[in-house]
Amino acid sequence: xxxxxxxxxxxxxxxxxxxxxxxxxxxxxxxxxxxxxxxxxxxxxxxxxxxxxxxxxxxxxxxxxxxxxxxxxxxxxxxxxxxxxxxxxxxxxxxxxxxxxxxxxxxxxxxxxxxxxxxxxxxxxxxxxxxxxxxxxxxxxxxxxxxxxxxxxxxxxxxxxxxxxxxxxxxxxxxxxxxxxxxxxxxxxxxxxxxxxxxxxxxxxxxxxxxxxxxxxxxxxxxxxxxxxxxxxxxxx
Numbered sequence: 001x002x003x004x005x006x007x008x009x010x011x012x013x014x015x016x017x018x019x020x021x022x023x024x025x026x027x028x029x030x031x032x033x034x035x036x037x038x039x040x041x042x043x044x045x046x047x048x049x050x051x052x053x054x055x056x057x058x059x060x061x062x063x064x065x066x067x068x069x070x071x072x073x074x075x076x077x078x079x080x081x082x083x084x085x086x087x088x089x090x091x092x093x094x095x096x097x098x099x100x101x102x103x104x105x106x107x108x109x110x111x112x113x114x115x116x117x118x119x120x121x122x123x124x125x126x127x128x129x130x131x132x133x134x135x136x137x138x139x140x141x142x143x144x145x146x147x148x149x150x151x152x153x154x155x156x157x158x159x160x161x162x163x164x165x166x167x168x169x170x171x172x173x174x175x176x177x178x179x180x181x182x183x184x185x186x187x188x189x190x191x192x193x194x195x196x197x198x199x200x201x202x203x204x205x206x207x208x209x210x211x212x213x214x215x216x217x218x219x220x221x222x223x224x225x226x227x228x229x230x231x232x233x234x235x236x237x
Contacts, residue, residue, distance in 0.1 A: 003085070004188075008047050010192065011047045011173050012173075014198045015198070016178055022190050023182065026186065026190075028183070032164065034162040034163055036137045040134070041176050043132070045173075046115060046137070047172070048086050048114075048171070050087055050167070051078070051087065051156055051168060052091065052159045052166060053088060053090045054152075054154050054157060055090065055092050055146070055153065056153050057093070058146075058149050074153060077155055080108075082114050085113065085114070086114055087116045090117070090119035093121070095150070096138070096141075097148070098142055098148035099143070100123060101146065102123060103123075103124070103125030103129055106132070115135065117137070118136075118172060118174070119161070122140045124143050126141040156168045165181070170182060170183055170184050199232065201218075204218045
């Protein structure tokens, strides 16, 4: 999908926690990819449409080192075809006993202008990946090459990642807590509501830190709503 600068900016300013709440209001409860974390906590936030790669279990007569010489190998194609600004999302069946990819391929994604990479498996060469200013999420480090456990089957098809369905073009948003999947059709409305909720919760946090109790504040009563309006005007938000 074409992600406008305004939507990208708003999604980049809200937490995954806030997004899960906004999506829950729309009936979506299974949107947070389980069991993964960002390798470099200092890397930029993750925002971009999904471009997917799917693995199935490897088989020894098919998955050998010679397959990487095939220019149509789906893993290699995914690295070279993932669009600029997109997020490569890899279905590794939550299996991190072999790597979904390694430092060279992740570096290539970074240099090609991808927004990030997400797998429910593991990456190898994680010290190298940790040195990149690139949003890479995985479950755990794994030194063995992907061929030990994974057969790359296809790209840009619907997948599951950490028990969450991911369709090509869905919006992937990640912070240091994890990654949320937003259906493409509702990305703009979710971004607007989440941004508005974030501004209000910044006001609430300021009040709580000053010692105020939560009753009548969160959620707000009429008096709090009026105070928030004044605060927002003063803050220029």
